[in-house]
Amino acid sequence: MATQTLRGTGVVSGFAYAPAAWTRPAPVPPPVTGTVPEEDRPAEVERFKAAAETVAQRFADRASAATGVATEVLGATAALARDRGWIRSATKLINAGGTAESATTQAIEGFVEQFEKLGGVMAERTTDLRDIRNRVIAELMGLPEPGVPQPTHEVILCAEDLAPADTAGLDPSLVKALVTKLGGPTSHTAIIARQLGIPCVVAAATLDLVPEGELLLVDGTSGILTTSPDPTEARRLVEEDAALHAEIRSWSGPAATSDGTVVQLLANVQDGAAARKASGGSAEGVGLFRTELCFLTAKTEPSIDEQARIYGEVFAAFPDKKVVVRTLDAGSDKPVPFANHEHEENPALGVRGIRLGWTNEGIIDRQLDAIAQAAEDNGVTDPWVMAPMIATVDEAFEFAGKCRERDLKPGIMVEVPSAALLADQFLAEVDFFSIGTNDLTQYTMAADRMSSHLATLTDPWQPAVLRLIQMAADAGKRAGKPVGVCGEAAADPLLACVLIGLGISSLSMATNAIPAVGVQLGKVTMDQCREVAARVVEARNSRDAKELARTALM
The missing domain is CATH 3.50.30.10 (Phosphohistidine domain)
Known part of the structure; x- marks a missing residue:
């Protein structure tokens, strides 16, 4: 060839x-050659429900056997496979005379259409929905899983x-x-x-x-x-x-450039189990505790005591080390059942993150109470807490006030470009920044980060995104306050070098990504990182930026 x-x-x-x-390939359902006789419809409904539950249970079993992010995404897919909305829709179609296979197809496509109209990160779930459809149809037809x-x-x-x-x-x-x-x-x-x-x-x-x-x-x-x-x-x-x-497998930390500049590498975690795993590796603490992932199936809001117990497990895994807790980043692709999520045409730009407090009175206050209680119970002094989706200085001021009332160290996520553009004003109100590169990139480039057609635009190597990161880092230097990165960009070893060259003080990522980043940092000097960072922000596009860094640093 x-x-x-x-x-x-x-x-x-x-x-x-x-x-x-x-x-x-996905299975091809048998052609519809008429309607199911009325007397056979109850049995057809049961055949459908049994197949759907079998598929959902397989997802749940795989979630139990998996670790880290895999557990999270498989658990979410299991919940989607059991979603009463599409199950109800398919059952209705069968009761009207459709076969289980045709009802599965029609019901799922109806929900796919809804998700595509919602856009944003909800559109990413269409892949999951179609996967569920294919697996249910294969189960109904007695075929191997596609x-x-x-x-x-x-x-x-x-x-x-x-x-x-x-x-x-x-x-x-x-x-x-x-x-x-x-x-x-x-x-x-x-x-x-x-x-x-x-x-x-x-x-x-x-x-x-x-x-x-x-x-x-x-x-x-x-x-x-x-x-x-x-x-x-x-x-x-x-x-x-x-x-x-x-x-990489033999690396154990701590991270530093070849000329001795120390770089703090932290873990992204979603619960106590993930934190304990991270503490057994080379993570120096937790840079992002995604609290909303503890509650994806909670029908009612956990009490302050219940929340404190959950948060306490993460604090306990890293005694006397930095743990940054993010308040609920629910909404958009991470709906939390106990929160009031109204239907929105564009949820990625809607009521999510800190904005949940607008439609759920007291929800943020109660969470801060629980974090403070967990910190006290575990002997944590000066616990770090940050809010997602902060867009105005007034929001930062209000959040910081609530944190300080509870002896919490206040920070914000830099995900909305306004926070980077007005970084000096924001840092006058809070004690630290943590940059969420996934959302910062999609909002800067006006591109859905889940769209394959826009993958070039949603690349964090985009010079415009790196320029905003530089603005936030420079403001941190002027204020003498730390600025970290906790988005997926931190796990890219080459980009990690550029980020510290831009002035980023810590990098937080999936636990197993830490050694690769540590090894790459150890191969470069701080001067190299600064020099490449200065050139990368002047690049014409993301491809040129990446190639420039690769040539200079690898």
Whole structure:
């Protein structure tokens, strides 16, 4: 086969070389040849409900067996598979004479249409919905589950898109890389590939040109795919990458540049179990405790005592170390059942984060009470607390006041560009910043971060995004206050060097991403990082910015 070069968006660095293996296609439902007789409809309803519950339970079982982010996304998909809305819709269609297969298709497509109209991060759930549809139909037809094949040799997994259930159960000893036609830098595929530690390229529009079994070289840093590459060169690149991974596995911290500049590397966690796992590794603390993920299935608001117990588990995992608690970032793609979430045309720009307090009186105050109680119970002095989606100085002032009333150290997430543009004024009110690069990127570039068509725009390497990060970091230096990064960008080893060069004081990421970042930081000097950062913010586009940094630092 002739060598071809294809391009996507590289989201997890590294090289892989193996035959391409495509996911199994979705089942084709049998044609509808009339209506189900009325007397058979109750049995057809039960057949449908049994299949739906089987699929939901498989998701739940995989969630229990998984760790980290995989647990989160699989648990959310299990809940979606059991959602009463679509189950009720399908049941109604069966009672009107439809088959279980046709009702499943119609009901799911109805919800897909609704989610696509909502846009924002809700649109990302359409992949999950269609995956549920395909698995339920396969169960009804007595077919194997669609999706990822079970390889017996090393492969590079290729797909149009991958649902959480596909990526969460992958064996990284056999699946050496992930490549998808769709998806973006913060999609489930990218996040779980990062957790597995395998190269990943998304938004590779011409991936269809790669046939099953063709040898493929994947460069997860540049996003370049090479079909039928020179075998000697491909193996050399993979061997060098394997040596780097061996170095990463042996790294234990703490992080510092080669000339001795210390860099604080922290963990993103969602509960006590994740915090305990992080404390057993090289994390120096917690830079982002996502409290809303503790309550995705809570029908009623937990009491202050109940919340304090949950938060206390995270404090207890890192005694005498930094733990940054984020107040509820519910709304948009993370609805919390006990919060009042009104229907919105564009939830990503709606009532989410700190704005929940507008429609749920006292919800933020009670959470702050619980955090303060948890800190006191665990002997934590000066606990760090930050609010998401702060857009005005008045919001920062009000939040900081509530924190200080409870002896909490107040900070805000920099996700809305206004916070970076007015960084000096915001830092006059709070004690620290933490930059959420996922949302900051989508709001800066006016691009849905879950849209595969916009993956280039939602790349955190966009110079405009890096310029805003620089503005926030510079304000931190002037005020003598710390500015960290806790978005997915912090887990990119190359971008981490640029971020500290811009003046970022700490980086928070998935626990298993910490060693790779630590190793890369140890290979560069602080002067190199500053010099590259100054050049990157002047780049023309994200591709040029990344290539410039790669050439200078690797």
